[in-house]
Amino acid sequence: MNENQSNNGALVRVENVGKIFHRGSEDIHVLADLHLQVPAGEFLALMGPSGSGKTTLLNLIGGLDRPTKGSVVVAGERIDQLSDRTLAAWRARHVGFVFQLYNLMPVLTAERNVELPLLLTHLSKADRKKHVDAALAMVGLSHRAKHYPRTLSGGEQQRAGIARGIVTDPTLLLCDEPTGDLDRKAGNEILDLLQALNREHGKTIIMVTHDPHASARASRTVYLDKGQLSNEPVK
Amino acid sequence: MKFFHLIWSNLKRKKLRTSLTLLSIVVAFVLFGFLSSIQQALVGGVAMAGADRLIVRHKVSIIQLLPESYKARMERIPGVTLATHQTWFGGIYQDPKNFFMQNPVVPEEFLAMHPELVLSPEQKEAWLKTRTGAIVGRKTADRFHWKIGDKVPIQSTIWSTAAGNRTWEFDIVGIYDGEKKGTDTTPLFFRYDYFDEARQPGAKGLVGWYTIRVKDPAQAVEVAKLVDQEFENSAAETKTEPEGAFVQAWASQIGNIVLIVAAILGAVFFTILLVTGNTMAQAVRERTGELGVLKAIGFTNGQIVGLVLAESCLLTVLGGILGLGLAWLVISRGDPTSGLLPMFFFPTRDLLIGLGLSAALGLVTGIFPALQAMRLRVADALRRM
Numbered sequence: 001m002n003e004n005q006s007n008n009g010a011l012v013r014v015e016n017v018g019k020i021f022h023r024g025s026e027d028i029h030v031l032a033d034l035h036l037q038v039p040a041g042e043f044l045a046l047m048g049p050s051g052s053g054k055t056t057l058l059n060l061i062g063g064l065d066r067p068t069k070g071s072v073v074v075a076g077e078r079i080d081q082l083s084d085r086t087l088a089a090w091r092a093r094h095v096g097f098v099f100q101l102y103n104l105m106p107v108l109t110a111e112r113n114v115e116l117p118l119l120l121t122h123l124s125k126a127d128r129k130k131h132v133d134a135a136l137a138m139v140g141l142s143h144r145a146k147h148y149p150r151t152l153s154g155g156e157q158q159r160a161g162i163a164r165g166i167v168t169d170p171t172l173l174l175c176d177e178p179t180g181d182l183d184r185k186a187g188n189e190i191l192d193l194l195q196a197l198n199r200e201h202g203k204t205i206i207m208v209t210h211d212p213h214a215s216a217r218a219s220r221t222v223y224l225d226k227g228q229l230s231n232e233p234v235k
Numbered sequence: 236m237k238f239f240h241l242i243w244s245n246l247k248r249k250k251l252r253t254s255l256t257l258l259s260i261v262v263a264f265v266l267f268g269f270l271s272s273i274q275q276a277l278v279g280g281v282a283m284a285g286a287d288r289l290i291v292r293h294k295v296s297i298i299q300l301l302p303e304s305y306k307a308r309m310e311r312i313p314g315v316t317l318a319t320h321q322t323w324f325g326g327i328y329q330d331p332k333n334f335f336m337q338n339p340v341v342p343e344e345f346l347a348m349h350p351e352l353v354l355s356p357e358q359k360e361a362w363l364k365t366r367t368g369a370i371v372g373r374k375t376a377d378r379f380h381w382k383i384g385d386k387v388p389i390q391s392t393i394w395s396t397a398a399g400n401r402t403w404e405f406d407i408v409g410i411y412d413g414e415k416k417g418t419d420t421t422p423l424f425f426r427y428d429y430f431d432e433a434r435q436p437g438a439k440g441l442v443g444w445y446t447i448r449v450k451d452p453a454q455a456v457e458v459a460k461l462v463d464q465e466f467e468n469s470a471a472e473t474k475t476e477p478e479g480a481f482v483q484a485w486a487s488q489i490g491n492i493v494l495i496v497a498a499i500l501g502a503v504f505f506t507i508l509l510v511t512g513n514t515m516a517q518a519v520r521e522r523t524g525e526l527g528v529l530k531a532i533g534f535t536n537g538q539i540v541g542l543v544l545a546e547s548c549l550l551t552v553l554g555g556i557l558g559l560g561l562a563w564l565v566i567s568r569g570d571p572t573s574g575l576l577p578m579f580f581f582p583t584r585d586l587l588i589g590l591g592l593s594a595a596l597g598l599v600t601g602i603f604p605a606l607q608a609m610r611l612r613v614a615d616a617l618r619r620m
Contacts, residue, residue, distance in 0.1 A: 059613075088533050088534065099617070103528045103617070
């Protein structure tokens, strides 16, 4: 049974999901009865105004947070019911994250940063090196492998971040504003790279963005406002 | 081992802070090494005391003398196999600061009682033949550069010769070593017959204390009681105790050394605990976002706790190894008091305790930051990058 079949054709299925944050005595309803299906191989852009809950939804799909109600099923597994320990192992196996501010370890070189997710596998040092080299080559950063993040440009740091996200060949790549901190040229290069990963390597990508230019690269765009999704931009 | 690079890189993040913390740990363990060696020097004799040996002294005080005639009566007590006596001579060599123990003894009995003192048969023979002969421990011989054949004058603070002279001359006929590393090789022993004959008439036939050997160490308490009963209601009543207790009481005249050392080390390590704990707490606080990333990519809470604990343990164990190593190197160069201490070495047991202590320090200082890191919610932590 493949992943799509196991999930009624969708790699990601978010059903009836609600998320409430508590701030003091106040309850903040961020997501309400939300439904979303993402087929395998799709490049989905998730847009919406600030505070609309885009990152919260991405965190729920990536197993970084749990919904207050509803279910999140990824690759046939209901991840909202997994224990913390199992969920961590699940993330290591299935999800690659790309963050707006790259979130690289400043004390590690680019290649050591990319190697981090592989430390959780049983691969030998030599095999880890092969995977790291392949990931860095894929994002065009082989020549900067030994450089520390502070010596890399923003675009190069984001390439290293993407290489870290794909080095374990995850089921799903989740990108939170991947071009949000880059200039137009570097942003375009990153979008080219994500598009190539989706089209040439079949990666399923969910990308949160504010930028219509970025969302135009996706195969589908959905809009989030007041905790609800729609296929049309918010007026 | 595959996480070592990550742990080591995190330690190098704030080089100055890590170096200063490391330095404070090193200093603490150097101090630990020195205090352990001094404690060993002052109370180490307790551990070296013979389990089958009892000390019989005057019931009132060690400075009160006992009759020499007690020896024969002691040897008649059931369970006693040998009795021999010593007397505190209280001498100095050339200068009051050159103080060390010298006691008159009966050579054959004394050597039979103390097999831990290693003397060659030739030197033993020479001692038995030379009335003014003395044997001296290796440490004191080295301290004063004495060799066999030297004639050494010792000035007693207690005993005068019949002619009223306080300076006694001895011929060095032997230099003994210790069978074990902790054996005290500072005392000088000379012949009791020479001493008793030469001293002023009023004190003749009196000795300082007796050492007796019991046949069965398990019956030492019963034998001690029998000895004290034997001399009950006499002019010189006795108090008999195991040699270890006697040495302990002797060392305690300086104070409770173990307590003093423990108090100093306690204060030092408590300070180090705060310094290292603060370093680790800051280190974890500063990288909340990075810990969030690690959790996001799949590190479990247990692995995060392990990383933080490994980092704090690496810091303290590294400091411990450097500090203990430095202490060992300096201590190996010799007694800083030029022989005043009966022994001066870094006991292996204390070296191992030091290593254990460094690891424990790492665990204690790392556990709270580690738990703090474990409790971080990934989504919250990522917002603090």
